Amino acid sequence: xxxxxxxxxxxxxxxxxxxxxxxxxxxxxxxxxxxxxxxxxxxxxxxxxxxxxxxxxxxxxxxxxxxxxxxxxxxxxxxxxxxxxxxxxxxxxxxxxxxxxxxxxxxxxxxxxxxxxxxxxxxxxxxxxxxxxxxxxxxxxxxxxxxxxxxxxxxxxxxxxxxxxxxxxxxxxxxxxxxxxxxxxxxxxxxxxxxxxxxxxxxxxxxxxxxxxxxxxxxxxxxxxxxxxxxxxxxxxxxxxxxxxxxxxxxxxxxxxxxx
Amino acid sequence: xxxxxxxxxxxxxxxxxxxxxxxxxxxxxxxxxxxxxxxxxxxxxxxxxxxxxxxxxxxxxxxxxxxxxxxxxxxxxxxxxxxxxxxxxxxxxxxxxxxxxxxxxxxxxxxxxxxxxxxxxxxxxxxxxxxxxxxxxxxxxxxxxxxxxxxxxxxxxxxxxxxxxxxxxxxxxxxxxxxxxxxxxxxxxxxxxxxxxxxxxxxxxxxxxxxxxxxxxxxxxxxxxxxxxxxxxxxxxxxxxxxxxxxxxxxxxxxxxxxxxxxxxxxxxxxxxxx
Numbered sequence: 201x202x203x204x205x206x207x208x209x210x211x212x213x214x215x216x217x218x219x220x221x222x223x224x225x226x227x228x229x230x231x232x233x234x235x236x237x238x239x240x241x242x243x244x245x246x247x248x249x250x251x252x253x254x255x256x257x258x259x260x261x262x263x264x265x266x267x268x269x270x271x272x273x274x275x276x277x278x279x280x281x282x283x284x285x286x287x288x289x290x291x292x293x294x295x296x297x298x299x300x301x302x303x304x305x306x307x308x309x310x311x312x313x314x315x316x317x318x319x320x321x322x323x324x325x326x327x328x329x330x331x332x333x334x335x336x337x338x339x340x341x342x343x344x345x346x347x348x349x350x351x352x353x354x355x356x357x358x359x360x361x362x363x364x365x366x367x368x369x370x371x372x373x374x375x376x377x378x379x380x381x382x383x384x385x386x387x388x389x390x391x392x393x394x395x396x397x398x399x400x401x402x403x404x405x406x407x408x409x410x411x412x413x414x415x416x417x418x419x420x421x422x423x424x425x426x427x428x429x430x431x432x433x434x435x436x437x438x439x440x441x442x443x444x445x446x447x448x449x450x451x452x453x454x455x456x457x458x459x460x
Numbered sequence: 461x462x463x464x465x466x467x468x469x470x471x472x473x474x475x476x477x478x479x480x481x482x483x484x485x486x487x488x489x490x491x492x493x494x495x496x497x498x499x500x501x502x503x504x505x506x507x508x509x510x511x512x513x514x515x516x517x518x519x520x521x522x523x524x525x526x527x528x529x530x531x532x533x534x535x536x537x538x539x540x541x542x543x544x545x546x547x548x549x550x551x552x553x554x555x556x557x558x559x560x561x562x563x564x565x566x567x568x569x570x571x572x573x574x575x576x577x578x579x580x581x582x583x584x585x586x587x588x589x590x591x592x593x594x595x596x597x598x599x600x601x602x603x604x605x606x607x608x609x610x611x612x613x614x615x616x617x618x619x620x621x622x623x624x625x626x627x628x629x630x631x632x633x634x635x636x637x638x639x640x641x642x643x644x645x646x647x648x649x650x651x652x653x654x655x656x657x658x659x660x661x662x663x664x665x666x667x668x669x670x671x672x673x674x675x676x677x678x679x680x681x682x683x684x685x686x687x688x689x690x691x692x693x694x695x696x697x698x699x700x701x702x703x704x705x706x707x708x709x710x711x712x713x714x715x716x717x718x719x720x721x722x723x724x725x726x727x728x729x730x731x732x733x734x735x
Contacts, residue, residue, distance in 0.1 A: 234577075323560035330520050331574045331621075332550040334542070 218418070222336070223410040226344040229337045236342050243346035248353065251304050255354045256361050258303055262295060263287060263362030267369035280374045284384035287366040292389055292397040293452075296359040298445050301404030304351060305437040309412035312343055313433035316416025317426035325417070335417075344409040351405035352398050359397065392456030400448050404441050411437040471534055473498055473629050473661045474519055479528035479538075481514055488514060490711035491528070496629075496663055499701045501655055503672035504665040505715075505733055506708035512665035513557065516631045519663060520554050521545040533628060550574070553622030553630040557637055559614035561606040561621070567593070568602040571620045578625075588624065596620045596650060612643030619650055630654065632664040636671055648674045649687055655701045656680040669722070669733040676703035676719035707733070 229235075266287045274280045316339060319325050328335050363385055370376040415433040419425040474496035481489045489511040496502045504512045517523040518530050521537040530538040535548050561570050571589045580588075593599045596616040606614055615635060622630055632651065636644035648671055654660040656679050666672065679701075681688045705722045707715040707730060715722065715730055722730065 322563070323556045323558065324562055326517070326522055327554070327556055327560035327562070329522055329546070330549055330552075330554040330556075331577065332546045333577055334546055 215418075219410070219414045222340065222414050222417070223344075223406070225336050226340045226410060226413070229334075229341040230345065234337060236338055239338065239342035240346055243342045244350050247304070247308050247343075247346050248350035251307055251350075251354055252357070254303050254307060255300055255358050258299065259296070259358035259361040260365035262299060263291060263365030263367075264369035266290060266295070266362075267366040268373055271370065271374045275374070280370075280376060281380060281384060283370055283374060283376065284366070284381040285388035288363060288385035288388045289393060291359050291362045291366075293393050294445075294449070296362060297355045297397055297400035297404065298441065300351065300355045300358045301401060301408065301441045302438050304347075304354065305404075305408040305412075305441060306434055308347060309408040309415075309433040309437040310430045312409065312412030313416040313419075314426055314430045316413060317419035317429045318423075320417060320419050321422050321426060340410075340413045340417075343413055344406060347405040347409035348402055349405075351401040355397065355401040390460070392452070392460050396449070396452035396456065399452060400445065403444055403448060407440045407444060408437040411440065472496060472531075473533055474502075474663055475529075475531040476515070476518075477529045477531075479515075479518065479525045479530060481511070481518065481523065481525045487526075487711055489525075489708075492708075492711075492713055493528075494706055494713065494716065496661060497702070499655070499659045499661055501651075501662040501664060501675050501701065501703045503675065503703065503705045504663065504708065505667065505669060505672065505705055506665075507667060510708040511711065512667075512708065513633050516554070516633050516663060516665055519631055520549060520552060550578070550625060551627060551629075553625070553627035555615070555618045555622050555630065555632045555635050557633045557635075559606070559611075559618040561614055561617055563606050565605070566602070567598065567604050567606070567609070567617050570606070570617060571624055573621065574625050592620045592624050593617075595623070595653075610643075612639050612646060615639065615643075615647055616650065619647070623654070626658075627660070629661045629663070632662060632666075634666050635664070636666065636668060644668075644671070645674075648678075649680065651675065652678060652680040652687060657682050659701070667733075672703065672705055673719055673723070 267283055270286050271280055271283050274282055316325070319339075325335050325339070328338060363382070366385070367378050367381045370381045371378050412433045415429040415436070419429045421428070472495035476492055476494050479489055479492045480487050488509075492511075492515070494502070504515060506512050514523060518525055518538070519532055521530075521532075521540060525538050528538070529536055532548070533551055537545065537548060540548065561567075562573065565573070568589055571592060572585045575585045575588065590599060590602070593602060596619055598613060598616055598620065601609060601613060601617070606617070609617065619635070635647050635651065639647065651662065651664070652675065655662060655675070664671070664675070678687050678689055680686075703719055705715065705717060705719060706713055707722075709729060715725065715727070723734070725731070725734075
């Protein structure tokens with residue numbers, strides 16, 4: 201029994217070590233040539249434009265549902281005007297980045313794991329190495345950088361569409377004026393809130409892309425292994441995003457207090 | 461097709477010295493030593509799982525042995541850092557068992573891959589790709605994607621991709637595995653052409669002994685553009701290509717010799733390959 205636990209612990213440590221190496225390497229590759237600019241643009245297109253529909257649709261409905269939930273409580277105190285403040289702060293600081301991260305992880309981390317996993321089991325990664333190409337530069341770095349660059353933009357769009365959904369819900373459900381909602385929503389935001397909201401997706405983008413690439417490039421067991429890696433990529437990246445959220449929120453609140 | 465780089469005959473292009481490699485299940489190769497001479501084709505025979513593919517991957521520096529040394533074209537690839545290996549691998553060509561073509565790229569892009577990596581100008585790339593596709597008789601497949609090709613066509617594209625930089629050595633991993641006899645013969649003819657016309661040194665892993673005998677008993681005549689039969693070349697002159705066999709068994713070299721010696725062998729294990 202003890203031996204099994206020790207082996208499992210060693211395996212876990214080994215995975216953490218390999219993941220850390222891959223993650224650090226993905227960024228260190230940027231410092232030296234060759235760099236694959238076209239691959240970066242292709243990935244930005246695939247991740248950014250490709251994720252637009254799910255991010256915008258979910259953002260709109262989340263904003264609307266937040267208004268309905270918070271509004272129903274504010275009505276009891278006659279403070280429905282505060283709805284714009286609450287929805288704005290919650291979306292920009294927390295829900296926008298985290299939900300965008302989780303949604304994009306579902307689509308992108310799984311896609312990376314399955315694509316790279318399939319390439320691995322069909323020896324395409326070996327073929328790439330055999331032709332003198334470093335797969336970490338060609339396959340990993342463009343994906344990681346593209347996700348880091350694109351996720352804050354998707355988050356900003358998610359925030360905006362979420363407020364739009366909140367506005368629609370507040371106008372039709374709480375009978376609030378659209379101008380009043382937007383004025384309060386914008387006035388409630390301060391620079392530390394926006395900084396917090398834009399800092400998080402950078403870290404989430406790094407997490408979901410490196411986890412997706414790592415799971416894809418460590419596939420074992422053929423096509424069945426690819427399916428397993430795909431599921432694991434989503435589960436692990438979502439857990440890591442939510443865990444990172446706790447630390448990032450604490451750091452952002454601390455920095456907000458100290459610097460602004 | 462333009463000429464291939466020639467191997468410096470001062471050293472053996474491929475040299476394995478007491479190489480061991482294994483995984484969790486134990487050593488798969490247990491102290492293997494052999495050399496491949498310039499313009500020679502060394503046929504690695506063995507059952508599935510005896511370490512043929514591992515041997516090729518070690519020769520390409522894709523895997524590192526746990527013990528021993530591997531030298532290819534004078535480079536000690538068994539101890540080279542990965543960054544240097546990327547540069548080294550541009551000097552060799554590898555044909556993977558299932559082709560390992562990039563399935564999101566067209567045939568033309570697959571073959572041009574290495575040239576684009578080397579920042580060769582686009583005006584130079586297309587004629588070179590067409591020339592090499594003509595060599596494997598797949599010029600018409602330029603715009604097709606791998607999923608539209610048959611198994612034999614994929615293997616030929618893989619050969620074209622390996623040859624695009626005119627390497628000195630080509631490593632073939634079971635190039636005829638899973639192919640019908642006619643398609644397999646097409647692939648063998650290509651390998652003969654490369655050997656006899658361009659003098660390419662080759663390490664060929666297979667479990668089909670007939671592939672090795674075909675390489676030993678036939679040659680490609682550039683004048684008539686045909687494959688012609690000749691008696692096995694056991695002691696070729698310095699400028700003639702030779703074919704030699706190695707058979708793996710239980711992680712060691714069980715047999716090493718000429719096609720004639722293999723054909724004459726009465727060893728029960730080797731006879732199983734010859735049936």
